[in-house]
Amino acid sequence: MAKIPYKIYLEESEMPKAWYNLRADMKNKPAPLLNPATHKPMTFEELTPVFCDDLVRQELDCDTPFFEIPPEIRDFYKMYRPSPLVRAYFLEKALDTPAKIYYKFEGNNTSGSHKLNSAIAQAYYAKKQGLKGVTTETGAGQWGTALSMACSHFGLDCKVFMVKVSYEQKPHRREVMRTYGASVTxxxxxxxxxxxxxxxxxxxxxxxxxxxxxxxxxxALSLPGYRYVLGSVLTQVLLHQSIIGLETKAALDKYEIKPDIIIGCAGGGSNLGGLISPFMGEKLRGEANYRFIAVEPASCPSLTRGRYAYDYCDTGMVCPLAKMYTLGSSFIPSANHAGGLRYHGMSSVLSQLYADGLMEARAVEQTSVFDAAVLFARVEGTLPAPESSHAIRAAIDEALKCKETGEEKTIVFGLTGTGYFDMTAYEKYNDGRMTDTIPSDEELEASFAQLPKVE
Amino acid sequence: MAKIPYKIYLEESEMPKAWYNLRADMKNKPAPLLNPATHKPMTFEELTPVFCDDLVRQELDCDTPFFEIPPEIRDFYKMYRPSPLVRAYFLEKALDTPAKIYYKFEGNNTSGSHKLNSAIAQAYYAKKQGLKGVTTETGAGQWGTALSMACSHFGLDCKVFMVKVSYEQKPHRREVMRTYGASVTxxxxxxxxxxxxxxxxxxxxxxxxxxxxxxxxxxALSLPGYRYVLGSVLTQVLLHQSIIGLETKAALDKYEIKPDIIIGCAGGGSNLGGLISPFMGEKLRGEANYRFIAVEPASCPSLTRGRYAYDYCDTGMVCPLAKMYTLGSSFIPSANHAGGLRYHGMSSVLSQLYADGLMEARAVEQTSVFDAAVLFARVEGTLPAPESSHAIRAAIDEALKCKETGEEKTIVFGLTGTGYFDMTAYEKYNDGRMTDTIPSDEELEASFAQLPKVE
Incomplete structure (x- = not known):
């Protein structure tokens, strides 16, 4: 076997032609979305006024194992995919570990993250349905940027509601969206x-x-020809993000590499779910065994300290109820810089897998996350997003355990994006002014008390 | 022949193992650097107190055609190279042109540009010489970022002097440098x-x-164990940047593609020189013919409106004199947003080639550059740097000419970097507030009058 290159790229012809629907292989299916008024499972008819028809079909389908990726989406993917699977030789050397570390890097596109994988799919189905445009919200701006790019590609109008504080403090993200023709309010x-x-x-x-x-x-409800789209949490998003895991697996297979541990950061769960999907599928089918580790911020620890219960997906309580590990929709996480991980709940698919003991989870504190981020930036070159750096932290910790035991484990983690728009957080770290806020048990109990009562 | 993929990546084993020194094939060599006091050619002994020994050797060598790339640098290159050669299918479609357009994309690394190619080489030779650190200046911050990354890799101290207005207005660039351990003053x-x-x-x-x-x-002169390094203009930088052209040529050869026109933006000239080097070599040796187009901002038109004369490389007049197309070292370009192209002179190698009629040049105005940038961003996905967008403008113009004539020309251009730290300029464009300032003939004459008198 030749030496593994620093970066493994698939050929264009080797790129996946179908998304993988992990639910098809799950014995315990994720619990269905419920109508917040009736507490009955949401139907196709109830969901389609808000979401595009084909996306609702994907959302509700727990049985079809593969969905063909339409050629229009595959062509768009070819502009920025396949993403590289990188062998972290320099990180291994810096840690002096016998572990072999790989990361799948999703940051080499203008949205700066994996969000584009689902944005282009959602824009495609909106266009196919003959819609005029879509609406969405964005916090830090990565999802809004990705959706703006996708809508620009298909000539769809894109209306982004950006949290006012971000709109004012992150004018650069806003301008990227405007450059792609989105209206940002x-x-x-x-x-x-x-x-x-x-x-x-x-x-x-x-x-x-x-x-x-x-x-x-x-x-979306008030404008004819518009629907609402969402960048994470939903099962359709996890389906689209399976492209990450499928490419990763194809790249590893090409070099006959079998990972021992697969690690991802977890906010709403879409990147982690996408990365682990095909590997978890093998595990569910009894074909292989892997350890999976979800890494979340200690300031917003939905898996490690949340309840597994039905809850509202949004603080406004307008969306359906989802069964998930949740801190309660009234929980307000501290102003942690990993904006993309500040979500009170977790994908219902990942929640079910975690409840079934198929996946581990751990919470990490912010300063130790930035320790890992800066080490990684210096040795591997790429300045990581704070969100992605949660996975880096856990990967480093696992590699250091290998150093102690002498085990040559193969660790794969997801590097979801770059931190170029997060330099305010790095500045705090560089100046030694970074802190973290861990919610108290009392705070969480108070939030749990407000969970909706579902039979 | 199979369909050309959207992105051509070389295998790691196909990456260049030596830089190509274009001067070796030039009949008319570029004029030597002169001592500003004596007007005699600068010697090795005069240059080494300021620059690293090996870099001075490269600077002065007009005969050796290839310099081996040391393995340590090749390993670093493998972290972020080979860069993709992208077939701009979506741009071709948007322009409805029979032309085939390719671009070599150098922006997929944390410095956001091609600058890292030379930074890592300069840091390597400083380390090899046993130096403690290097000093440099940076304006917009791309070169400073690249050098910080390179110094971090080799454990060298890095002292960056950042123009105060940028230091204050671009705190994010400053923080990237600090994250890589540089001191920024x-x-x-x-x-x-x-x-x-x-x-x-x-x-x-x-x-x-x-x-x-x-x-x-x-x-650099006052601290023991320090030298000064520079990110453009010098011939050593052009040598290191030949990696761009060598990879481009290898990727094209792999698919038996012969370009007709090769286009690059031109500030100090290092990216353009690097991109065209191996192709110009073929032209000089009579093996092939290509059109080369240097694209510069109308606000700083050194090739199209400058004088070919000896001039100071810096406004402070501390550096050697170089013979080049220059607007005069006292010329102050307007606050054009393409900071990397605001240099009064041009690489002596490119200047000689231009003087010999081997290369064309054109100047383009800023608003038309941003028209091209936004079109490119929307159809090709990548948000380009303002500097790079000068090349996009010319590539689009050439492709539109092909549309008129029906010619199926193959156009290759250099996309040197991304515009994520240039959103203030995009904001101006998006708001319709962008302007440009073209220097008057009188202004240029006044600047030419101050050129040093060299026999």
Whole structure:
């Protein structure tokens, strides 16, 4: 066997032609979305006024193992995919570990993250349905950027509600979206009923993701030819993100590499779910065994300290109920810099896998995450996003355990994105001013007390 | 022949193992650097107090056609290279042109540009010489970022003098450098003689690249074990950047593609020189013919409106004299956003080639450059740097000519970097507030009048 190259790229012809639907191989299926009023499973008819038809079909389908990736989406993927699977030779050397470390790097595109994988799929199905445009919310701006790029490609209108504090503090992200033709509105805004109500009740508010979701949904429902789209949590997103895992597995297979541990950061769960999907499928079918580790911030520890229960997906309580590990939709995480991981719940698919003992989870504190991020940046070159750095932290910790035991384990982790728009967080770290806030048990109990009562 | 993929990647084993020194094939060699006091050619002994020994050898060598790339540098290259040669299928479609358009994309690394190719080489030779560290200046921050990454890799100290206005307005670039362990000083500073003098004479000045160069050189000369390094203009930099052209040629050869036109943006000339080197070599040796187009900003048109004369490389007049197309070292370009192209002169190698009629040049105005940039971003996905977008403008113009004539020309251009740290410029464009300032003939004449008199 020749030496493994630093970067493994698939040929264009080797790129996956279908997404893999992990639910098809799950014995215990994820619990269905419930209508928040009736507590009955959401039907196709109930979901399609808000979401595109084909995406609702994907959302509700727990049986079809593969969905063909339409050629239009595969062509778009070819612009920025396959993403490299990188052998972290320099990190291994810096750690002096016998472990072999690989990472799948999803940051080499203008959205700076894996979000584009699902954005282009959602835009495609909206276009196919003959819609005029889509609405969405964005916090830090990665999802909004990805969706703007995707809508620009298909000539769809894109209306982004951006949490006001981010709109003002991250003008560069906003300008990327505008460059791709999106309209970006600071939320709360005067343009929706819910926005006006919030501005009346809380003049001077800097907004929240929950409020931005409510405004985006209201706008989609009120404009003919518009639907609402979402960048994480939903099962359709996890399906699209399976491209990450499928490419990773194909690259590893090419060199006959069998990973022992697969690690990803977990916010809503879409990148982790996408990365592990084909490997978890093998495990579920009894064909192979792997350890999976979900890494979440100690400030927002939904898997490690949350309840497995039905809850609202949004703080505005307009979306369906999902059964998931949750800190309660009223939980407000501290201003942790890993904006993409500040979600109170977790994908229902990952939640079920975790409940079934098929996956591990751990929470890590922010300063140790940035220790790992800076080490990684210096030895591997790429400046990682704070979110991705949670996975780096755990990968380093596992590699250091191998150093102690002498085991030559193969570790694969997902490097979801770059940190170029997160330099304010790095500045705090560089200046020694970084802190972290861990929620107290009392705080979590108070939030759990407000979970909806579902039979 | 199979369909050309969207992205052509070389295998690691196909990556170049030597840089190509174009001067070896030039009949008319570029004019030598002159001592600013004696007007005699600079010697090895005169240059080595400022620059590393091996780099001076490369600078002075007009005969050796290939320099082996040391294995340590090749290993570093493997972290972020080979860079993709991309077939711009979506751009071709948007333009409805029979032309075939390719671009070599150098932006997929944390420095965001091709600058890393030379930074790692310069850091390597400094380390090899047993030096403690290097000093440099940076304006927009791309070169400083690249050098910080390179120094971090070899454990060298890195002192960056950053033009004060950029230090304050681009804190994110500054933080990237600090994350890689560099010390970043706003220039002018109190830490050098020349800085203190300038602060006495011009209290409240926001600094200039010329001043930052002078501070970096003074610091290198005053600290034992330090040398000064430079990111463009010098012939050694062009040598290192030949990796761009060598990879491009290898990728094209793999698919038996012969380009007709090769286009690059031109500031100091290092990326353009690097891209065209192996192709120009073929042309010089009579093995092939190509059109080469250097694209410069209309606000700083050194090739199209400058004089071919000996001039100072820096506004502080501390560096050697170089014979080049120049607007005069006292020329101050308008605050064009393409910071990397705001240089009064041009690489002596490219200047000689242009003087010999082997290369074309054109100047383009900023708003039309951003028209091209935004079109490119929307259809090809990647948000380009303003500098790189000069090449995009010319490539689009050439492709549109093919549309008129029906010719199926093959166009290759260099996409040197991404625009993620240039969103203020995009904001101006998006808001319709972008302007450009073209220097008047009188202004240029006044600057030419101050050119040094060299026999």
């Amino acid at each position: 600071p939320s709360p805004s005067e343009s929706t009923e819910v926005g006006r109500q919030i501005l009346r009740d809380h003049p001077g508010t800097t907004g929240s993701l929950g409020c931005a979701i409510s405004e985006a949904v209201e706008t | 706003p220039s002018p500073s109190e830490s050098t003689e020349v800085g203190r003098q300038i602060l006495r004479d011009h209290p409240g000045t926001t600094g200039s690249l010329g001043c930052a160069i002078s501070e970096a050189v003074e610091t």
